[in-house]
Amino acid sequence: MGILDGKRILVAGVTMDSSIGFAVAKIAQEQGATVVISNFGRALGITRRIAKRLPVEPAVLELDVTDDDHLAGLADALGEHVDGLDGVVHSIAYGNPETLLGGKFLDGPWPDVAQAVQVSAYSLKSLSTACLPLMSSGGSIVGMTFDAGVAWPAYDWMGVAKAGLESTSRYLARDLGPQGIRCNLVSAGPLKTLAAKAIPGFEDLEAMWSTRAPLGWDETDHGPTARAVCALMSDFFPATTGEIVHVDGGFHAMGA
Template sequence: MSQLAGKLGIVFGVANKRSIAWAIAQAWHKAGAKLAFTYQGERLKENVEELAGTFGSDTLLMPCDVTKDEDIDRVFAEVGQKFGKLHLMLHSVAFAPKDALEGKFINTSREAFRVAHDVSAYSLIALVRAAEPLMTEGGSIVGMTYYGSEKVVPHYNVMGVAKAALEASTRYLAYDMGPKKVRVNCISAGPVNTLAARGISGFTEMLKHYEAHAPLKRNVLPDELGATGTFLASDGAAAITGQVLYVDCGYQIMGM
């Protein structure tokens, strides 16, 4: 029997086939889950539509701007109508203005700080709140974070601060959702060549640095992130909540 047979989930954050969200969605689907997807704006609709369609022509696909409460409310109303309940949710959503990911952190504008935190951290709170009424049988919520939340990664800048807020939010949400048997965790992935990552200055050098310094002497593979996402969604992780799991070939343990 598949690990996630009979589970119903929703995935936020697929942009294209290289997205970490897509790697986890594929793993969840393979493990037996039925999934719905959202996309951010018309520019990404065709990509996500094509990918989601590989799971079946009836796969639920909806637009969602996570900075708009009315979009979030509509998405979960549609999920409620189609699924009736929800067991899984993936939050793989982050954004900061490009100029905030260049130069010095000290030059972060008030607006860039607001946008980064609204999209990358507050959205998790808003989505969990909207999902809660549908998660009547317990479940698992997974967010995506990065090591720049706890150590300085040049050029990651305000996104690192927003990811720190995301991780703290994960702990508080885990406490709130615990009585409903809903677990909330984050995966801290090593660098992966995604659309979002390519917006970070010096990303290619970052990949080389990880490969040289991580104990496993390589970078993480998307399939490995999918496997971790499936573990966190499964009964095997039934006692794990409020945690950040590092899936980075061991890089996080290194001092030098």
């Protein structure tokens, strides 16, 4: 018996089997959940192929969180596979690496910044409200962040977008709590994902963890992060909302 037995969970933003979303979907299934995953555009074909590598091949939906039609039809699309939702995982972020990352903070153009904020922060609200019709019995929403309390090398406007995400999560916790819906974030250390590879200079961030994380840190192991997400979707955190859970080997608590 797993901690997610009987739970119905949407994991939005699964591309490769090296993504955090894929690791979450895998562990959620192992813990007893029925999982639906999503992606959109050209990446959707990749998602459909890698879905076959999960313990149970899940339904795959096309979902662009910036497309109003996709959001409006999400509850119906999910309803073809599950009769409700107990959990939603937001594993979605994007910032143009050519204009917003790698030391380009002072030059970042507004259209690209606006896109990064919409995809990486506002979409947590968009996705959550689109799923509300299927969450009449309450549930848990969990998003992914990278500690936005400080300025990082190379991260630039994605750091601003993540700060927006963290604030959005707190306001969702406030407004959805009366409906029995919790909203929390997991702040992971640097992990080798497709998104990380797109960030110029991201290896400089990775290098910090080798000496400052008291528990150590394996940037190739998505398991600890995925297990934290699944724990927050379980019934073991019934009174926790608006929280940011750090899964970074303890790095965030250390000084210089």
